[in-house]
Amino acid sequence: MSDAAAKSTVHDWASPEAKRNLRRRYAADRRLQFYGLAAIGLAILLLGILVVSLISTGYTAFVQTKMELQVFLDPKRIDPAKPRAGNYRLIVRDSFLKLFPDVTSRSEKRALGRILSTEVRFLVRDYVVANPSAIGKTVTLVVPLSDPFDQLHKNVIPSEVEALTRREKRRFGMLVNRNVVSVEDGRTLVQIDAFIDPGKVDREDIADGDFDAIAKEGFRAYFPREGGTAMFAILAPNAADAVREHVVENPTSIGKTVQVKVPVSEHYATLNAGQTPKITNPRFASTEQVKAFEDLVEKGLVSTPFNWELFFNSDSRFPEQAGLAGAITGSFYTLLVCFLISFPVGIAAAVYLEEFAPKNRATDLIEVNINNLAAVPSVVFGLLGLAVFLGVFGLPRSAPLVGGMVLSLMTLPTIIIATRAALKAVPPSIREAALGVGASKHQVMLHHVLPLAMPGILTGTIIGLAQALGETAPLLLIGMNAFITSPPGGILEPATALPTQIYSWADSPERGFVARTSAAILVLLGFLVVMNAVAIFLRQRFERKW
Numbered sequence: 001m002s003d004a005a006a007k008s009t010v011h012d013w014a015s016p017e018a019k020r021n022l023r024r025r026y027a028a029d030r031r032l033q034f035y036g037l038a039a040i041g042l043a044i045l046l047l048g049i050l051v052v053s054l055i056s057t058g059y060t061a062f063v064q065t066k067m068e069l070q071v072f073l074d075p076k077r078i079d080p081a082k083p084r085a086g087n088y089r090l091i092v093r094d095s096f097l098k099l100f101p102d103v104t105s106r107s108e109k110r111a112l113g114r115i116l117s118t119e120v121r122f123l124v125r126d127y128v129v130a131n132p133s134a135i136g137k138t139v140t141l142v143v144p145l146s147d148p149f150d151q152l153h154k155n156v157i158p159s160e161v162e163a164l165t166r167r168e169k170r171r172f173g174m175l176v177n178r179n180v181v182s183v184e185d186g187r188t189l190v191q192i193d194a195f196i197d198p199g200k201v202d203r204e205d206i207a208d209g210d211f212d213a214i215a216k217e218g219f220r221a222y223f224p225r226e227g228g229t230a231m232f233a234i235l236a237p238n239a240a241d242a243v244r245e246h247v248v249e250n251p252t253s254i255g256k257t258v259q260v261k262v263p264v265s266e267h268y269a270t271l272n273a274g275q276t277p278k279i280t281n282p283r284f285a286s287t288e289q290v291k292a293f294e295d296l297v298e299k300g301l302v303s304t305p306f307n308w309e310l311f312f313n314s315d316s317r318f319p320e321q322a323g324l325a326g327a328i329t330g331s332f333y334t335l336l337v338c339f340l341i342s343f344p345v346g347i348a349a350a351v352y353l354e355e356f357a358p359k360n361r362a363t364d365l366i367e368v369n370i371n372n373l374a375a376v377p378s379v380v381f382g383l384l385g386l387a388v389f390l391g392v393f394g395l396p397r398s399a400p401l402v403g404g405m406v407l408s409l410m411t412l413p414t415i416i417i418a419t420r421a422a423l424k425a426v427p428p429s430i431r432e433a434a435l436g437v438g439a440s441k442h443q444v445m446l447h448h449v450l451p452l453a454m455p456g457i458l459t460g461t462i463i464g465l466a467q468a469l470g471e472t473a474p475l476l477l478i479g480m481n482a483f484i485t486s487p488p489g490g491i492l493e494p495a496t497a498l499p500t501q502i503y504s505w506a507d508s509p510e511r512g513f514v515a516r517t518s519a520a521i522l523v524l525l526g527f528l529v530v531m532n533a534v535a536i537f538l539r540q541r542f543e544r545k546w
Contacts, residue, residue: 054525058518064307064320065150066142067296069116071095071124075136083128083135088121092143099301100292111285112292117144119321144309145302147319147512148283149293153302157511159290163267163277172234172268175222181272182261188269189261190234194218194243196254206248212240215262236263283511310519314485315501319512322505324520329487330400330480330495331469331527337404337491338411338468343461345408346415347450353416354423355445374413381410382474390478398479398494406478407468414467418460422453455542462535466528472499498524 012018072095078086093113103109120143127141128134144150151157164172175181180191194214201209216232219239223231239262246260247253263269267277280287296302313323357363385406389395395402426449434444475481481500488495496504498520505517 054518054522058515058520058522060151060154060156061310061512061515061519062307063154063304064309065145065153065302065304067116067145067301067303068140069095069120069143069301070098070138070140072138073124073128073135078128078135080132080135083132084125086125086128088125088128092116092121092124099296103292108286108288111289114146114285115149115289115293115296117146117318117320119144119316119318142303142305144320145293147510148281150320151283151511152281152290152293153297153304156515157281157283159281159284160278161281163279164271168230168233169271171223171231172264172271175234176272178222180222181264183272184261188264188272190219190264191259191261192218193221193257194260195257196243196247198255201247201254203251203254206251206254207244209244209247211244211247215240215243215260218243218260219262234264234268236265239263310516314487315483315496315504316485319508319510319516322513322516324498324501324523326484326487327496327498327501327520328523330403330484331497333400333488333491333495334403334407334475334480334497335465335469337401338407339461339465341405341408342411342415342464346412346461347419347457349412350416350419350423351445351450354420355441355449370413370416374417376410377473378410378471379473379477381406382477384409385474386477396492396494398482398484398496399492400480400488400495401491402478403475403480403495403497404491406474407471410471410474411464411468414464415457415461418464419453419457422456422460423449425456426452452544455538455544459535459539462531462538466531466535469527469531470499470524472503475500476503498527 069092071091074091074094077088077091093109096116097103097109097112100112103112123143124141127139145153148157152159172181175190182189182191192215195218197214200214201211215235219232219235242262243260246258250258264272267279270277280290284290293302309321309323311323311328312325313321314326316322353363353367357366385402389402389405390397430448430452431444434448435441439447475497480496481504482494482496483504484494484496502517502520502524505513505520
């Protein structure tokens with residue numbers, strides 16, 4: 001019986017069923033590999049799309065359109081005793097308008113003055129303050145242009161845009177499809193059925209009739225479902241004159257409905273001719289202003305050097321002068337405070353919990369809470385900082401000190417967990433050998449275990465600080481999104497940070513801040529990559545294999 005049972009349990013690996021099972025397992029293995037490769041490929045694709053979109057949008061912010069301007073530092077407008085109080089606005093205006101001697105109109109001069117950045121006068125002022133001996137001389141300065149012309153020179157925005165929207169084109173296309181649009185003697189006309197209302201036209205004085213209302217009422221019949229007056233843009237300003245001429249020539253038409261061909265406006269005539277009607281970009285004052293800028297380019301006065309101001313200027317209301325100096329300095333002070341608090345406290349807490357704390361319910365509860373705190377959303381820490389540090393202790397709002405304290409609360413769980421893992425990685429034989437030669441437990445930790453675990457601790461700390469560098473929500477809640485025009489001089493002065501600066505620029509309506517937002521994100525990503533690279537280097541350089 002036992003031999004028969006043993007024979008019955010022998011598996012025949014060459015049977016068709018066994019081969020089918022084997023093929024299914026191999027197929028499942030290949031599918032799993034495919035899913036893994038597909039997931040990695042999708043992640044790389046999405047990351048590539050993010051990076052490419054940021055670079056394609058933000059690369060223009062790393063160069064700035066500027067021009068060479070010869071500025072006469074008129075001593076009549078600058079007091080050598082008080083160089084800061086000079087009338088630099090007029091000095092810059094007069095120096096710039098010398099390039100356009102044919103312009104005499106005040107409005108045209110004002111429009112040309114907008115080609116230069118509003119901040120140019122302050123740059124000239126700073127130059128005079130630094131070089132008071134230049135008063136009375138003509139100096140050549142490289143000054144920035146205003147944001148619209150910066151964007152124009154970088155081909156971000158066009159000098160002309162389409163005059164008609166899609167809806168306006170579609171509305172005119174309905175008239176063309178109804179065969180009521182025609183071209184006669186070079187003019188584009190649209191035929192309307194106009195009711196010559198006797199209440200609007202006096203038979204004794206026909207020419208003074210309200211033919212504008214009659215023409216619009218007849219034209220509105222083509223669009224019975226539309227309200228408003230947008231449709232009347234199709235008609236030329238003198239469309240009512242065609243109806244007036246018809247009635248003057250045919251006074252018997254009063255009280256009747258007649259067919260009249262009235263002219264359409266210039267843009268729709270261009271559209272009917274198969275061309276795209278264009279107008280000057282609304283960001284520019286006039287066509288003459290754009291032409292003046294093109295003249296400057298042709299003279300070789302305009303260039304696009306590297307935009308160092310992006311890194312050395314603080315925030316500004318004008319995109320061409322806005323920079324990240326204040327945000328970078330604020331982030332530095334904030335991370336410095338965060339490091340000085342979280343690093344020693346995190347290591348001390350981890351050493352106590354791992355090496356000295358008794359194993360009981362209290363320590364188990366503490367460990368569970370530390371692990372839970374690592375997963376708490378950062379906005380919760382921001383609310384805590386707002387309520388405690390600002391509300392209870394009355395610390396200054398928008399200060400790097402408060403920001404660093406809030407971020408240290410968020411970073412502490414990460415450092416504690418990383419430090420405990422590094423301490424566990426040190427072999428017990430190190431401790432036993434130190435204890436065997438007479439070292440105390442504190443000496444074992446400070447002189448032997450902790451130095452060997454330090455590479456792993458530093459790696460976890462840098463990764464935690466890198467995560468803190470990219471946090472926005474807690475900093476917004478404590479007010480570190482203020483408009484700061486100069487870098488902070490310490491941890492108690494108002495400041496902003498890179499993430500909050502990005503948030504502020506992304507909410508700005510000016511077109512120039514779009515590129516600067518992407519550029520700031522690239523700078524932030526650069527810092528994060530560098531910090532993670534340092535963590536990898538430290539791990540590989542000092543890590544020991546046991």
